Amino acid sequence: MSMNIVGLILAGGAGRRLGGVRKADLRLGNLALIDWVSRALEPQCSRIVVSSGSGVVRPTPGMVCVPDADGGIAGPTAGLLAGALWVRANAPDSLMLSVSVDTPFWPHDFAARAMEMLAGGHDCVVSAFGERDYPTNALWRPEPLIAHLAAIAPAPRGPRIRDAQTALGARRLDYARTHAQNPFAGVNAIGDLLALSRRLGHHSE
Known part of the structure; x- marks a missing residue:
């Protein structure tokens, strides 16, 4: 199965749980998180764009920032x-x-493995590690996603990405079978960033 893939970095969060610091700007080692993710995606994607939500995100040079539409659905699904x-x-x-x-250790083989799973006629493959799913990290067929979300009335919050994936019959790609450490670990608090920092010297996946 040979298709182009556009990488979409979801960077629209306001970082409220981090004291108002946007996750994209947090640094791990000598790199901002957005640069970690863009470097991980470059070998897997023909283009990379950044979802900036309603705020301002500093993209890597050459990237396109895509804001949410006014008056539409809200949150990461937007x-x-x-x-x-x-x-x-x-x-x-x-x-x-x-x-x-905030997924700096994104696995190098996710796109290839997920594309094989989409070949069976599915519309979405969601990342997982053991019993936990990571709905924001997924491979999608855009048209079924657009059709599903466009039919949902605007609301102050939601819909949830997880609900959209359920509606599209998403399949799980579980990395606990091949990786000792979770490649989808993110940052919701400073302690999470410190935990990722401790993994730097051992990161080779």
Whole structure:
């Protein structure tokens, strides 16, 4: 199965649990998290865009920032819809790989493995590690996602990405079978960033 993939970095969060610091700007080692993720995605994607939500995100030079539409659905799902609409307009027939900006150890083989799973006619493959799913980190067929989300009435919050994946019959790609450490670990508190920092010297996956 050979298709182009557009990488969508979800970076629209306001970082409230981190004292108002946007996750994209947090540094791990000598790199901002957004740079860690973009470097991980470059070998797997033909283009990379950044979902900036309603705020301002500093993308890596050459990247496109895609804001949420005014008056539409809210939250991370709004970023997915904005990204999928961008893919339809600018890279038709491409798949979309969405990745949270705080996922610095994104696995190098995710796109290839997920594409094999999509070949069975599925519309989404979601990342997982053991019993936990990571809904923001997934490979999508944009058109079914657009059709599902466009039919949902705007609301102050939601819908949840997890609900969209359930509606699309998402399959799980579980890395606990091949990786000792969770490659989808993110940052919700400073302690999480410290935990990721301790992994730097051992990161080779």
